[in-house]
Amino acid sequence: KNQVEQSPQSLIILEGKNCTLQCNYTVSPFSNLRWYKQDTGRGPVSLTIMTFSENTKSNGRYTATLDADTKQSSLHITASQLSDSASYICVVSEGNAGNMLTFGGGTRLMVKP
Amino acid sequence: DAGVIQSPRHEVTEMGQEVTLRCKPISGHDYLFWYRQTMMRGLELLIYFNNNVPIDDSGMPEDRFSAKMPNASFSTLKIQPSEPRDSAVYFCASSPGQIYGYTFGSGTRLTVV
Numbered sequence: 001k002n003q004v005e006q007s008p009q010s011l012i013i014l015e016g017k018n019c020t021l022q023c024n025y026t027v028s029p030f031s032n033l034r035w036y037k038q039d040t041g042r043g044p045v046s047l048t049i050m051t052f053s054e055n056t057k058s059n060g061r062y063t064a065t066l067d068a069d070t071k072q073s074s075l076h077i078t079a080s081q082l083s084d085s086a087s088y089i090c091v092v093s094e095g096n097a098g099n100m101l102t103f104g105g106g107t108r109l110m111v112k113p
Numbered sequence: 114d115a116g117v118i119q120s121p122r123h124e125v126t127e128m129g130q131e132v133t134l135r136c137k138p139i140s141g142h143d144y145l146f147w148y149r150q151t152m153m154r155g156l157e158l159l160i161y162f163n164n165n166v167p168i169d170d171s172g173m174p175e176d177r178f179s180a181k182m183p184n185a186s187f188s189t190l191k192i193q194p195s196e197p198r199d200s201a202v203y204f205c206a207s208s209p210g211q212i213y214g215y216t217f218g219s220g221t222r223l224t225v226v
Contacts, residue, residue: 044156046216089156101158
């Protein structure tokens, strides 16, 4: 069964600090991996999309890494801001199933002043 | 572009009533998805359309749920009759293709009492 596991489930950090969120998956065949940010009461917003051949991709202060061999990804947030407080969802797409996505449970990040 | 537009934002209804959720995808996006999000189960795919045709409805919980896409700019998700366990946030998303990011709407928070 395809699964996406995220850790930690929740995280509290101080403003200005860095943090790293983890995502492990068992989806096969792999097509791509996406990180989404979901603010409370809003729909998820795409941060990055990485295919099999991409090891790292940045979007401002967000940097995602992908190790397709170990089936792990991470999302690193640099110099956190209060507005980074949200849920971060890792989503993996199956290669042969068109738009079949498997969603992780998300990491709820709270940035405190 | 106004993004994916969903209505209503909030819906409170009594058990047994019919509920219709609406979605307007981004113009030019060939794929439309309906997701349900709960604390317990996270984001779940209910059904998706490609060029207005339902492709995979295996996520639709039961016959009480139905979805239509009469044209490229409009889709509905109907629940009849509604039950308290249907209470969740329902998201519509659209995408131009398999390898592209999805754009989610703001969601409809459904409460069935």
